[in-house]
Amino acid sequence: YLVVKRVCIEPNLHRLYMPFLEAFGSTELSKHVTLTTYDNVSVLLNSDKIVTSSSERQLLKNLGSWLGLLTIARNKPVRARFLNLKELILHAYDHGRLIAVIPFVAKILEYCPESKVFKHTNPWIAAILSLLREIYDLPGLKINLKFEIEVLV
Numbered sequence: 001y002l003v004v005k006r007v008c009i010e011p012n013l014h015r016l017y018m019p020f021l022e023a024f025g026s027t028e029l030s031k032h033v034t035l036t037t038y039d040n041v042s043v044l045l046n047s048d049k050i051v052t053s054s055s056e057r058q059l060l061k062n063l064g065s066w067l068g069l070l071t072i073a074r075n076k077p078v079r080a081r082f083l084n085l086k087e088l089i090l091h092a093y094d095h096g097r098l099i100a101v102i103p104f105v106a107k108i109l110e111y112c113p114e115s116k117v118f119k120h121t122n123p124w125i126a127a128i129l130s131l132l133r134e135i136y137d138l139p140g141l142k143i144n145l146k147f148e149i150e151v152l153v
Helices: 002-007 011-023 027-045 054-070 085-095 098-109 123-136 143-152
Strands: none
Touching: 002 011, 002 027, 002 054, 011 027, 011 054, 027 054, 027 098, 054 098, 085 098, 085 123, 098 123, 098 143, 123 143
16 A cells, blocks of 8 residues: 555655654565565556656656665665666667656665665666766757756766
């Protein structure tokens, strides 16, 4: 319920939901919420409407922000077996889905300054930022996507 009904549509309350979730002190609950988030992200990323529907892209961005708060902000990695960010960006480039994926990845990575582990000097983060920099230099990239990348760097 928390991920599907609340987190997706209320990004301004993410900072309130996190202490609520941590107050239970249950690693099983945290794990379940994280897995549910990965599942919902996967559903949205595989949706045919993600390229044309701004509301679906907004839901994806909200989930990206939540996932960043669950992982990066808490010094935990985004698990590659559930969501490989570099492969996701490359796949989006090949299939014309950058309009949805770049803002999503940017929302995840916006928590890097809060992390002790995942700073810009972290090799995993640096590789993702390097890939985004290459995409930034592509001719014809939309201005809003360039802005999302500029905010990260």
